[in-house]
Amino acid sequence: MNILVLRALGLGDLLTAVPALRALRRAYPAAVITLAAPTWLKDAVDRIDAVDRLLPTPELAPIPWQGPPPDLAVNLHGRGPQSTQLLRAVHPRQLITHTKWVAGQHEVDRWCRLLQDHGIPADPADLRLDTPNRADERTRGHPDGSDGSGGWPEDPAVFRPDSLDHADGHTGGYPDGSRGSRRSPADPGDLRVGEPDRVGVGGERSGGPVVVHPGASHGSRRWPAERYAEVARALGPDVVVTGSAAEAELVESVAQGLPVRIGGSLGGLLDLVAHARLVVCGDTGVAHVATAYGTPSVVLFGPVSPALWGPRAGPHKALWHGRSGDTFAHEPDPGLLAISADQVLEEVKPWLHNGSSLSARATSV
Numbered sequence: 004m005n006i007l008v009l010r011a012l013g014l015g016d017l018l019t020a021v022p023a024l025r026a027l028r029r030a031y032p033a034a035v036i037t038l039a040a041p042t043w044l045k046d047a048v049d050r051i052d053a054v055d056r057l058l059p060t061p062e063l064a065p066i067p068w069q070g071p072p073p074d075l076a077v078n079l080h081g082r083g084p085q086s087t088q089l090l091r092a093v094h095p096r097q098l099i100t101h102t103k104w105v106a107g108q109h110e111v112d113r114w115c116r117l118l119q120d121h122g123i124p125a126d127p128a129d130l131r132l133d134t135p136n137r138a139d140e141r142t143r144g145h146p147d148g149s150d151g152s153g154g155w156p157e158d159p160a161v162f163r164p165d166s167l168d169h170a171d172g173h174t175g176g177y178p179d180g181s182r183g184s185r186r187s188p189a190d191p192g193d194l195r196v197g198e199p200d201r202v203g204v205g206g207e208r209s210g211g212p213v214v215v216h217p218g219a220s221h222g223s224r225r226w227p228a229e230r231y232a233e234v235a236r237a238l239g240p241d242v243v244v245t246g247s248a249a250e251a252e253l254v255e256s257v258a259q260g261l262p263v264r265i266g267g268s269l270g271g272l273l274d275l276v277a278h279a280r281l282v283v284c285g286d287t288g289v290a291h292v293a294t295a296y297g298t299p300s301v302v303l304f305g306p307v308s309p310a311l312w313g314p315r316a317g318p319h320k321a322l323w324h325g326r327s328g329d330t331f332a333h334e335p336d337p338g339l340l341a342i343s344a345d346q347v348l349e350e351v352k353p354w355l356h357n358g359s360s361l362s363a364r365a366t367s368v
Contacts, residue, residue, distance in 0.1 A: 004034040007073040009080040009090055011040050011060045014269075014288030015312070016110075017047055018130070018295050023114035026125035027077065028138070030118075037073075039066050057077050068093040075099065110312055128316065134277050139172070141361035172337040181248050188227035212243045212258060213274055216252040216284035217257045223332040224280050224285050226303050226339055231257040233344040234283060236258065238351065241280070245272065281354045283347065285339070286312055294319060299354040305339030306330055320350050 006027060016196035017024035017040060027036060038048055039060035048057045076095035080086035082104040090098055099121050099168050108116070136147050215238070217231040235242045235257055246254035247267035255263065258355050264275065276282055276289060277296040284290050285303045288311075300319040302309070306328030309321035326338030 004031055004073070005067070005071070005073045006036045007039060007058075007068060007076045007090070008036060008037045008054075009060070009066065009076070009086055011062045011080060012065070014044065014047060015109065016288040017044055017051075018288070018291040019110045021051055021053070021132070021295070022111055022125055022127050022129040023077075023079055023118055024051060024053040026115065026118050026239055027122050030123045031075075037068075039068075043269065045272060046268060049270075050273070053213075057191070063089065065089060066093055069150075072096060076266035078117075078234065078325075087109060091302045101363055107311070109310065109315070130295055132277075133296060134296055135274050168287060169206045190286045191356075211280040212275070212276045213238050213241050213286075214245055214261070214279045214282045214289070215242055215257065216245045216282065216287070216289040217253055218246045219285045219287045221331055222334050223306050223328060223330055224287065225335055226285055226342065227335060228253055228256045230344045230347075231283075232259055235261055235346050236260075237344075238283075238346055243275070245275070252289050281351060283351065290314070301354075303339060303342050303347070305342070306332070318354065322336065322350065 008027065010017060010026065011165040024036070024038070027034075033314055035055045037058050038051075038054045040048060040272045041059045041061055042057075042059040043235040044207045048054055057069065066089055075097045076089055076090040076093065076099070078086050078098070079098035082101050087100045088097075088146075089098070090309050097120060100116060103157040109127075111127045115127045118125045120247065125212060141252075154163040159298070160222055190249065215231060215235045217226065219225045231244075236259065237242060240261070242258075243264055244254050245264040248310065254265050264272070268299060272289070273292055275290045276298055279293075279298050282289060282293040282300040283303075284293075284299055284300070286305070286309075290300060290302045292298075293302075296315065297317055300314070301320045301322065302313065304321055304323040305331055308325075308327060309323050313319075313321040313323075322342050324338045324341040326336070326341070328338060
């Protein structure tokens with residue numbers, strides 16, 4: 004049996020569909036499940052145990068299905084009609100799609116209920132991904148059994164200021180030989196990680212960085228860079244500021260000398276978040292990665308309510324001032340701007356060894 008699922012969207016969209024994908028796997032254990040989604044999501048798709056193969060498909064583009072028509076097609080993409088028409092074009096023997104769109108549902112619930120309406124049980128809580136662990140690779144070349152990273156994933160896309168002037172031959176420059184923005188080198192995906200982080204009383208983790216991710220796909224969900232910078236400085240030297248290559252300027256403006264991860268593979272970012280001590284970010288894909296791996300997170304919401312897209316269980320705190328707005332606006336939403344740096348710093352304390360990792364600035368709020 005061949006099942007085709009359409010979810011050609013972003014990283015957060017993919018991860019919120021994991022419970023529905025697993026429901027299909029349980030209902031059809033012998034089926035080959037193909038997910039039509041963008042190529043750049045491959046590293047994430049590979050970690051979803053319910054999917055057998057990725058069919059590279061841009062958003063709302065014709066699905067390049069080859070061979071006999073699928074036995075079942077499932078629209079986990081949207082309400083239609085475009086997404087439904089794309090699936091009908093491959094002539095599936097059966098199609099599961101919305102006939103009535105109900106507003107106000109959490110994104111995870113929406114797709115689970117779609118399957119339940121078609122007799123397929125689904126568990127909205129089935130979101131977790133297995134934490135990667137490749138401890139056998141970590142001990143190479145270090146007599147003390149460590150990788151020399153102080154508990155950080157050994158990700159070649161992470162640049163630390165103290166890595167300058169080392170044996171790579173660069174003096175006073177950056178790892179790529181430049182003297183400008185600290186852009187990440189190419190990430191071959193050779194990420195070495197150590198033992199799974201230990202979780203202590205209250206859910207706090209020992210070891211691992213604090214990930215600050217200031218980017219978002221739309222300006223409405225992008226908290227001001229200067230506030231992220233204030234939070235990052237207060238959290239101290241264990242911070243790594245992350246972003247895509249297109250967000251390099253934003254990342255640098257937030258980091259102000261702290262370690263950065265600009266670009267690199269999606270798999271490297273997933274592993275970094277999976278082993279982080281804490282994530283601070285807006286309503287974006289990285290927040291859903293933290294949910295998937297159970298990494299403590301403080302997520303800043305606006306203009307969309309966390310009741311629709313936020314974490315509902317686990318070591319996560321959603322900050323929300325109750326004001327909805329235009330998701331596609333270019334400027335930060337007024338509700339998001341109502342969140343202060345002091346509020347964020349107050350919320351991170353329980354996840355950082357009772358606040359001991361905070362600077363004097365943070366503990367004074």
